[in-house]
Amino acid sequence: MTATTSRLNPNVSAATARAAAKAANEHQPVTFGKALNTALADSLVADNSVVIFGEDVGTLGGVFRITDGLTARFGSERCFDTPLAESGIVGMAVGMAINGMRPVIEMQFDAFAYPAFEQIASHVAKMRNRTQGKLNLPMVIRIPYAGGVGGVEHHCDSSEAYYAHTPGLKVFTPSCVEDAYLMLREAIDSDDPVVFFEPKKLYWSKEQVDLAQLAEQYEAKKSARTEGQARIARPGSDATLITYGPSVSTALEAAKLAAEEGISLEVLDIRSIVPFDDETVCASVRKTGRAIVVAEAQGFASVASEIVARVQERCFHSLAAPVLRVTGFDIPYPAPTLEKFHLPSAERILDAVDQLQWEA
Amino acid sequence: MTATTSRLNPNVSAATARAAAKAANEHQPVTFGKALNTALADSLVADNSVVIFGEDVGTLGGVFRITDGLTARFGSERCFDTPLAESGIVGMAVGMAINGMRPVIEMQFDAFAYPAFEQIASHVAKMRNRTQGKLNLPMVIRIPYAGGVGGVEHHCDSSEAYYAHTPGLKVFTPSCVEDAYLMLREAIDSDDPVVFFEPKKLYWSKEQVDLAQLAEQYEAKKSARTEGQARIARPGSDATLITYGPSVSTALEAAKLAAEEGISLEVLDIRSIVPFDDETVCASVRKTGRAIVVAEAQGFASVASEIVARVQERCFHSLAAPVLRVTGFDIPYPAPTLEKFHLPSAERILDAVDQLQWEA
Amino acid sequence: MSTEAHADRISDVSKKFGITPEDYMLPARHMINLLNPDGTLRPEDQQGTEPGHEYPLPSPARLLEAYAALVTGRRVNDQNSALVRQGRMAVYPSSHGQEACQIAAALCLGENDWLFPTYRDTVAVLTKGVAPMEVMTSFRGEWHCGYDPKAYNCAPMSTPLTTQLLHAVGVAHAAKLRGEDTVVVAMCGDGATSEGDFHEALNFAAVFNLPVIFFVQNNKYAISVPLSQQSAAPSLAHKAVGYGMAGERVDGNDLMALMAIMTRAVRMAREGNGPLLIEAHTYRMQAHTNADDDKRYREDSEVQEWIAKDPVTRMKAYLDDAGLLTDSTVAKITADAESVAKTLRDGMNQEANTDPRELFEHVYSAKTPQLAEQQAMLVDELDREEA
Amino acid sequence: MSTEAHADRISDVSKKFGITPEDYMLPARHMINLLNPDGTLRPEDQQGTEPGHEYPLPSPARLLEAYAALVTGRRVNDQNSALVRQGRMAVYPSSHGQEACQIAAALCLGENDWLFPTYRDTVAVLTKGVAPMEVMTSFRGEWHCGYDPKAYNCAPMSTPLTTQLLHAVGVAHAAKLRGEDTVVVAMCGDGATSEGDFHEALNFAAVFNLPVIFFVQNNKYAISVPLSQQSAAPSLAHKAVGYGMAGERVDGNDLMALMAIMTRAVRMAREGNGPLLIEAHTYRMQAHTNADDDKRYREDSEVQEWIAKDPVTRMKAYLDDAGLLTDSTVAKITADAESVAKTLRDGMNQEANTDPRELFEHVYSAKTPQLAEQQAMLVDELDREEA
């Protein structure tokens, strides 16, 4: 067990970083991390007002290397390290956004964004409203989040509910390489503050995606918008799995297993938690009549609760069974040796599918 | 409008304080604020390890006068002012709790607890778990919250979801004078950290309650426990209004109006958001077959969402209609001139009751 | 990158003054104070100045301009308190007694420079040029700050204590990256210096060598909590050296000293010497707000003592003695102040103009489907009510 | 209440030393350094001491005890790094090179005194008496801190930076209210001084005149960020005066100087003179953790320079020269260190002992109905799996 967790430690190892760098090579599939890195670089090129800062994002390129090479390429005025103070980072970003910049800041890990909570809840979220739209804050707060990487305490929180509950913030979370690129570019170009959740277990996942072509499409406004748009990750007809971020792959795995048993599950990737895509979600549930919400975060008063509440409010008469949840337990995120028991698994999702009152 | 808001300003005025002091007089009804003040005083008497601190809680007695007279009576070692720093207050309380004390601390207003969010989420909530139960943190974080008092920005947030979503914290909120006393005493005596939400609009509300007798009953362990126990604030049979804190009085008002139209609404006061009383809630909804959750906080990913999700998960087949929500809008808390449009009102609750598909 | 630049700057500056960097960064041994309470100029050896801590006297014209603003500031404070008593304004945190600080902080800035005020800094905001009724918008219970911060280079008055100092740092940083020489004044109270954001803001400003002047109005109380319960430091200005910047104490009821210090501070910041911390010793003559009862925590005799140090009478006595206050000047100054007060009275008699539909308009740059739905519900309610 | 008491204390202490309070609170002009890198005692006029900043040399017995702990500390660091390389431990933030700081910080405390360590302070925690395998519990991927903090008066090693300083203040405050003379050492790194909680902790400690020694290991980096990007202050110890406490700089690779300073600091804190800030200049010889690649941000030559300043060889040379290291002493010290290393090797070869049912046991003092339900679901899953 410890051997495994060592390999999967949240601080990316030198070897992993070199592997990631290699993956950038054209003829190879692209990692999620590289897509984010490219989105940052392309945004720096496209818009002079974009600046990137945070802890260790400069010379080091971030502990996950998402900002790798940006200081070298764009200079330390465009991508730079700050003193170690998250409230300071967010607060300074607010000021820079007031004065014409588009700051993209990194919180090193999910739980280390908490010191900035007041700045985020009382200012980032509210400055536009407070000034009748006179000051807008086009800033992105990048937060590597969630588990599945054998990280130690404070390094694996799924903290999206805190921000999704705070009016004035947009909350995005990509789950595939293409979305990593497109959604980060959209977030940076948004005139509203976006809390951008990056499922850290996906950083090293690879897909065959042509980032250059994606960039071209995006800049020509030819790519579909992702804000407020859920994505049908797998079509199905018997029940809907509604999920996002790190749980999308788990839901897809469950859907694959279910298909072998003759059950057709539709998987929705919410992508944009705020604003929320009621339309796509309700259309799917009205079609299937059954739904399960899957998310890593502890379930109580969570984004999953919200999705359940919305679905039953809007699709009540289409529902053949209650909307169920498969979420993390209501406990502090557990350490590496136990996280597999905490996280939603394909098996646990299938157990929930079994409870959808098929006999009814 | 401005005249009204002046009278209702969140900082209690000198006149109001004098009125509150008078209200303590035996033959008069007791205010909610006095019940809290008495619970603090009785706890200081009952347990030498109880200490009270925060901003302005000493000489001034707190901006709402909830700690009025405690420094004078118990000395500045038992009730004292701190420097102006919420993270400092919570962090110091953690240390004092580690070292044998039972700190009861005050955050001056809801939004001013945000600077302490890291201390609360990463330490207060998790210290027991992190130490396998070796360190428990018997501390109470008192937060005056919610609106209806004409308060300015940052003074009226309903922030309970942030804490209810954080495993390891208990979250209480009383809505009547008796509960104000009993629940605060229970919170202080709890071996777990409790975030204690005080609906500030109730501070000056009065009821005929004999606090001395209540104290006696509590200390003789004769009073019923409130932790994890919802309260049936008004029995009814046609639909259940599930609510807590500042919204209980609004729900009761709605129930009264509905009764005039021949509709019998049961009103549940949740009281203890964490732990949650599924039993009482589900029993009521199974009986009535219809439910509406009422809360002041913005609805998205809120405690109200959680209650809706739980109720439909557990009572699906008893439900004649979807569980509806009447909550604050998903906007920053509005200023005095507009709060009445934002807050759940009896009318809005009755509109929701109308939507409960009675014809079906 | 910039820290070493900042350390070099400090070392250059202190060399120019012929003192050590430490002596430059630590406040002068005594508070800078040019005028006695009776308005007479203090002898040079009692002004508190010492090598590296010397501040040229402002010109008579500048002093007159500042005095006019001071008279208006006082008038506005007292007018607003009256409006509160009459129930025409919800809440007002008066800065009666602190006006000299606020005038100096705002008046020494150029048009392109930014001001980051708190809830108590009405007078500074006015001095920065914001229209009186716009300044007072939030205090009368409306839902927004009332003015366009970019039109005046003046941030909304901040309520969450000290948070705005970081925004000030960000504004300065953005300007610096674009090569603009914007100076930023960030204001806070003595109590607010205890918050973590104070620390982070000063540190960021020094590390990035940014032209931010942190201006602390030490009015001796944070609501009921006296300074002695807030800090055990020899002075708040002593915090500066811990960030690698210079700190200075000044008599905050001495407009001449304040103007002298702020003029040099703005010049030095603009020349690229990084941030500065200024602690102005003043006193909150009235309760924290109209909702507060200051009798609970301080003796009236303490308040009385400060009447003798009033910034308005002090400055007036100096200008009178110096023969700078002609009758016509006095008349013009009084008339200007009265005109602002009248604007406030007239404005506050108008009903606040607020449409509940607007609740949803500025949460995001465009309404989300969720907010559109919620707005529709409210509009429907309103329509039914009207019907 | 206590602030004025604290100011009085500072004034009394500085008077006793015959210097001004400011001179007492500011660090001595030069870093305190008793031993040269080659282990020879520095001439008195080069030790950095000056009036009010003088530290009596520790006794030979005390030095030997500290040296033994130092050897063990080094052995533990290197053993743990080896265990990580062998994949038997998840992560380890080595303090190789910083051991002298950690020994002095922990060793100068009495049994009733408390230690508040960070993730890098394994050696300090060991020195405080915690059993080796208990110290390493969290690093091997278990879910709890591994030891009973109250059994050792040693807090869990804190990960959220600087937060633990406030807990230290609270522990000291509780003790003081009960009339106990507990001293608390609160540790953090150079990077961590930038966080708001650092500021709030020092301020609270000074305002309440609490016996907390803030011990900063300035190892020049916060992961990749060098000190010059972290602070522009002349030294981190210069922050002390801004809170009204004394600050001092010490060579953090000089165990003798560290023991001297810490011995006096603990005594002064215990005597009621309030908090102190100590900045120990040291160097992180290895990467931030095994997951870090320090080649990305620093030159190997810089690391090499610090080899010559190694605390272990330096102390050994001194003790050798002083004739304090007999063969049998050396043998015993080595054997003790080896025995701890063996305990770690053996312990890490055992499987970590964790039962998923325990996930729910310590979230609250008693399981909530919700957690009981969730636990039942998991148990059911596990039972089905086993079946």
Ligand SMILES: Cc1ncc(C[n+]2csc(CCOP(=O)(O)OP(=O)(O)O)c2C)c(N)n1
């Ligand atoms: C983060 C935060 N905590 C608490 C408050 C409540 N509060 C408003 S003003 C005040 C006192 C501020 O004192 P000081 O900084 O000295 O400024 P002054 O009011 O004296 O101008 C307090 C505690 C707040 N506004 N923000």
Ligand SMILES: Cc1ncc(C[n+]2csc(CCOP(=O)(O)OP(=O)(O)O)c2C)c(N)n1
């Ligand atoms: C609040 C918070 N933010 C960020 C981190 C991530 N982090 C862990 S160690 C570290 C650097 C700490 O540097 P320093 O304080 O100098 O201690 P050192 O590691 O050098 O011992 C960072 C940024 C954290 N643990 N906590």
Ligand SMILES: [Mg+2]
């Ligand atoms: Mg003040």
Ligand SMILES: [Mg+2]
């Ligand atoms: Mg360091």
